[in-house]
Amino acid sequence: MFDRLKAYLDSVRARDPAPRSRWEILLYPGVWALFFHRIAHWLFEAKLFFLARLVNHFSRFLTAIDIHPGASIGSNFFIDHGFTVIGETAEIGNNVTIYQCVTLGGTNPANGIAGKRHPTICDNVIIGSGAQIIGPITVGERARIGANAVVTDDVPEGATMIGLKARSTLVPAEEWMREFIPYGTPCDDPCEPSRDCIEKLEGEIAELKAEVETLKRLAMPREMAKRSGTDD
Template sequence: MLGNVVRYLDSVVARDPAPRSRWEVLLYPGVWALFWHRIAHALFRADLFLLARVVNHLSRFLTAIDIHPGAVIGKNFFIDHGFTVIGETATIGNNVTIYQCVTLGGSNPTNGVGGKRHPTLLDNVIVGSGAQIIGPVTIGRRARIGASAVVTEDVPEGATMIGLKARSTLVKAETYAKDFMPYGTPCKEPCEPVGGQREQRVDELEQQVARLTAQVEALLAEREHERADAGRLHERPGEPVLKGI
């Protein structure tokens, strides 16, 4: 039992550079939320639903993390910071990392039967802060969900998803994937395959704006010149008119 706790704390230290020791990790709300969930889940499986809910509400009060007692969670699950909601039919694999303000939410069943309503996260998934994963979707192994992404469809293995609605960045997993990637986003490579093309495009647009500005100024100067010529013609005295010829 103690060995399992030590291994779990070491897995958290390996993914979070902040703690200086295992003792600090023991103060993390995500660690305590998982501890209380293990108890609530055991009660839930024993059909002691009310007691499971009591433990769940106590955990939510103490940690600001709401994990339904029915959720199935694997080994070395880590919630960094908190304010996370995990639904009843959610399934989470091993070595999954979730950052703050994430929702593993359910979809509204149209057939009136609850069934599988919440996401399934396979092993080594990382979910960035503020992400919303909704419905009975499956997030493939080693997939990364970027911060504030909204996911409503299955995510292939090793993919990185960003945006509203989340879309693949088209960055091949094998080019950057490691055993663990902090915050679920490749930091040294662009999230989208643009690189220097973006800077080049910005330079082109700035040059185009400069050319258009020069053309507009030239047209305005030409129009002012024409107005000045017309004014001089209007002020020129008229030629004398000979009468009686």
């Protein structure tokens, strides 16, 4: 048990440079939220729904993180900071990192029948702060969800999703992705093909401007000659 706890704390420390010791990590609200969720989920599986909800509400009061007791969560799950909501039918794999103010939300079934309403997050996914992942979609392994992205469609394995509504950068992760990127949001990495397109277009515009200036210089003597002939 202590070895598993030690391994979990070390996995958190590998993703967060702030803590100076494992003891400090034990104060993190995300760690406590996961601890209480394990208890609540066990009660939920035993069909002790009221007690599961009671633990859930106490955890939310203490940590500002709301994880429904029915949600399924794998190993080494890390919520960095709080104000995160995870719905009942959400499924989260191993080594997933979520930052603050993230919602794994559900759709409202039109027929009123409860079912799979929340996302499935596969292994090694990073979800940036403020991201909203809505509906029974699947976020593939090693995908990155950028800050404030709104995702309502399946995410391919290794893709980085940005924007509102989120779009894929279409760059294979294995070409440039480091093992871990804070907030799931690349800053200086060449993650967007549009950057190359913009630079190419800017280069073409500069060439066109140079050609126009050259044509102007060539046309000026002719224009002056015409004016001189008219004056004579």
